[in-house]
Amino acid sequence: MNKCRDVRKKLSAFQDGEVNQIQKESIETHLRSCRECKKQFTAMMHTYQSIDKLPQIEPDPIFTQQVIARINKTSLQDHFLNNFLRPLSIPAAMVIIGLLSGTLIGSLVIQNQLNPLELSSPANYPDRENIVTSLSLDSFNAAPPGSIADGFLHVTLGTNMDTRNHGVSL
Amino acid sequence: MSESSPEKKYQKKIQTAEDLMQRVANGDRHAFTTLVQVHQNSILNFIWRLMGDKTHAEDLSQDVFLRVWKSAPKYEKRAKFSTWIYRIAINLCLNKKRTLKIKNMFLTSLPLKRQPQINTDFTTPENQLLKAEQTRRIFDILNTLPSAQRIAVTLKFYQGLSYAEISQILDRSIPAVDALLVRAKKNIQKKIRK
Numbered sequence: 001m002n003k004c005r006d007v008r009k010k011l012s013a014f015q016d017g018e019v020n021q022i023q024k025e026s027i028e029t030h031l032r033s034c035r036e037c038k039k040q041f042t043a044m045m046h047t048y049q050s051i052d053k054l055p056q057i058e059p060d061p062i063f064t065q066q067v068i069a070r071i072n073k074t075s076l077q078d079h080f081l082n083n084f085l086r087p088l089s090i091p092a093a094m095v096i097i098g099l100l101s102g103t104l105i106g107s108l109v110i111q112n113q114l115n116p117l118e119l120s121s122p123a124n125y126p127d128r129e130n131i132v133t134s135l136s137l138d139s140f141n142a143a144p145p146g147s148i149a150d151g152f153l154h155v156t157l158g159t160n161m162d163t164r165n166h167g168v169s170l
Numbered sequence: 171m172s173e174s175s176p177e178k179k180y181q182k183k184i185q186t187a188e189d190l191m192q193r194v195a196n197g198d199r200h201a202f203t204t205l206v207q208v209h210q211n212s213i214l215n216f217i218w219r220l221m222g223d224k225t226h227a228e229d230l231s232q233d234v235f236l237r238v239w240k241s242a243p244k245y246e247k248r249a250k251f252s253t254w255i256y257r258i259a260i261n262l263c264l265n266k267k268r269t270l271k272i273k274n275m276f277l278t279s280l281p282l283k284r285q286p287q288i289n290t291d292f293t294t295p296e297n298q299l300l301k302a303e304q305t306r307r308i309f310d311i312l313n314t315l316p317s318a319q320r321i322a323v324t325l326k327f328y329q330g331l332s333y334a335e336i337s338q339i340l341d342r343s344i345p346a347v348d349a350l351l352v353r354a355k356k357n358i359q360k361k362i363r364k
């Protein structure tokens with residue numbers, strides 16, 4: 001059995017007081033007689049000596065108050081979030097979804113009523129805005145085709161039902 | 171009602187940090203104040219030894235206790251409080267080091283890089299200079315260690331914890347902690363031989 005090798009394996013733990021009593025006594029006995037192991041142990045002792053004497057720093061006298069102040073601040077933020085912003089977030093999300101879906105549906109309605117071939121021609125492009133505007137007015141028709149209001153308008157204004165799609169200019 | 175009454179009351183009962191944490195979990199601020207007062211010194215110095223900068227140590231110590239307060243409901247009484255708080259401190263320090271490293275990558279070309287603030291309030295002027303120089307030399311040595319080794323050395327040598335406690339904090343086996351310290355000591359030897 002190589003005693004030196006066993007001792008050196010345990011040297012660091014021995015220095016840190018992390019060996020049992022039997023190991024401790026065995027290592028101590030060996031260090032008294034083995035110059036090489038003793039030298040290694042002395043070098044190891046120097047490591048801790050070299051980082052010893054690091055002073056203690058003192059916490060700020062108002063450290064606790066500072067921590068409590070930060071907790072109060074975050075508690076207030078959490079309270080605001082929980083009691084004001086979070087309940088608002090559901091209606092707000094609903095409004096946003098409503099607006100987005102309205103925009104999407106609106107644009108789909110308009111796209112379906114436009115002839116893509118007409119728009120692809122650069123010559124027709126300047127008219128696009130007018131078409132979109134007039135069709136937008138159509139899509140907000142207060143008297144949709146087939147409704148009682150539509151029938152009333154038809155009778156009172158005497159307009160042809162077929163021409164109505166090209167703009168209701170009242 | 172005197173200002174110190176809550177602390178005195180709790181000191182009389184001699185409550186463990188684990189007991190106090192149960193109350194902190196229920197939002198008890200007096201219990202929390204006691205915890206801060208008992209552990210602030212140890213946490214501040216632990217972080218200072220890991221970071222080597224007093225200002226960072228002060229800010230991070232506050233962050234640690236803020237995290238303790240916020241995470242208290244998640245704290246399990248089975249876990250030792252000191253293990254738990256050291257873990258919080260280590261995680262925050264490692265995060266900070268990572269951000270500082272990234273920041274420094276961009277700032278190295280600038281001449282006015284902030285020097286670590288290591289000066290402490292040493293009483294007499296002659297001691298002041300000597301101790302400041304000594305402190306600087308020690309941080310020079312500690313700075314050469316990789317993070318895990320530095321944490322292990324700090325927990326063992328400065329905080330006085332056992333290998334078993336360190337192994338719990340670092341979530342490593344006891345032989346792994348032993349190996350970490352052996353490597354750390356070898357690195358320190360190399361540095362001081364220079």
Ligand SMILES: [Zn+2]
Nearest residue numbers: 003004034037
């Ligand atoms: Zn030997």
